[in-house]
Amino acid sequence: MSSATTPPEEADVAPEEVAKDFVTAVAWGEHHRVWELLSDEGRTLVLRLGATRGMDQALAARLRDGTAPTAEREEFLTDLVKGLRADLAGNDLDNLEAERDLTVEDGTGTARVILVSPLPAVLAVPGLPFATVEMTEEGGVWRIDRLMPRTSK
Numbered sequence: 001m002s003s004a005t006t007p008p009e010e011a012d013v014a015p016e017e018v019a020k021d022f023v024t025a026v027a028w029g030e031h032h033r034v035w036e037l038l039s040d041e042g043r044t045l046v047l048r049l050g051a052t053r054g055m056d057q058a059l060a061a062r063l064r065d066g067t068a069p070t071a072e073r074e075e076f077l078t079d080l081v082k083g084l085r086a087d088l089a090g091n092d093l094d095n096l097e098a099e100r101d102l103t104v105e106d107g108t109g110t111a112r113v114i115l116v117s118p119l120p121a122v123l124a125v126p127g128l129p130f131a132t133v134e135m136t137e138e139g140g141v142w143r144i145d146r147l148m149p150r151t152s153k
Contacts, residue, residue, distance in 0.1 A: 015111035016098035018142040019133040023115060026084045027093035031077035034084065039136045039143035046080060087149045091117055091130045101132070109137040 018037065025033035038046065047060045055076075062068035063076055101112035112134055116127035134145045 012140075013142065014100075015113050015133075015135050015142045016100055018135065019098045019113040019115065019144070020096065022133065022144050022147075023088070023093050023096060023131075026081055026088065029078075029081055031074075031081045034081055035077055037144050039138055039145050041136060041145045042143065045146060050076070084147065087147065088131060091115075096130075097127060098133075111135045111137075111142065 022034065022037045024030075025037065035043070043064065047055075047064055051057060051060050059068065059072060059076070063073065068076070095118065097116045097118055099114045099116060101114055104110060104112040112132060114129050115131040115133065116129050118127040119125055130150050132148045132150065134148070135142045136145050137143075
């Protein structure tokens with residue numbers, strides 16, 4: 001996505017907020033928003049994973065090129081959101097915190113965000129991390145490269 005097409009409200013949004021927006025889109029089934037928030041690398045990774053799990057190569061190419069018919073695109077995006085929901089199952093996606101992992105060098109155009117389930121304050125312990133989001137800055141906005149769940153089912 002080039003900066004010329006970046007909506008002004010998305011410019012200068014912190015990676016933590018983009019990661020939360022992504023998870024919110026997953027939770028609420030906003031499949032177009034999920035796809036929009038993926039970086040070029042993220043989309044390539046999703047399509048490659050789909051192909052290894054039996055997706056037709058021609059369909060993957062149409063999705064990558066943006067030429068897939070509406071019905072194919074909708075079915076794919078719906079399945080993508082279902083898969084992401086399964087990866088995040090068991091976590092309260094409406095009540096999460098996002099913390100920037102500062103061990104990733106700033107200024108490189110990459111970021112890592114840890115998604116955390118907060119615990120009740122009476123426990124006086126930090127929340128439980130449930131996923132890591134790796135991100136890339138593309139055209140002045142942060143996009144999702146990959147989501148790596150930390151929990152097991």
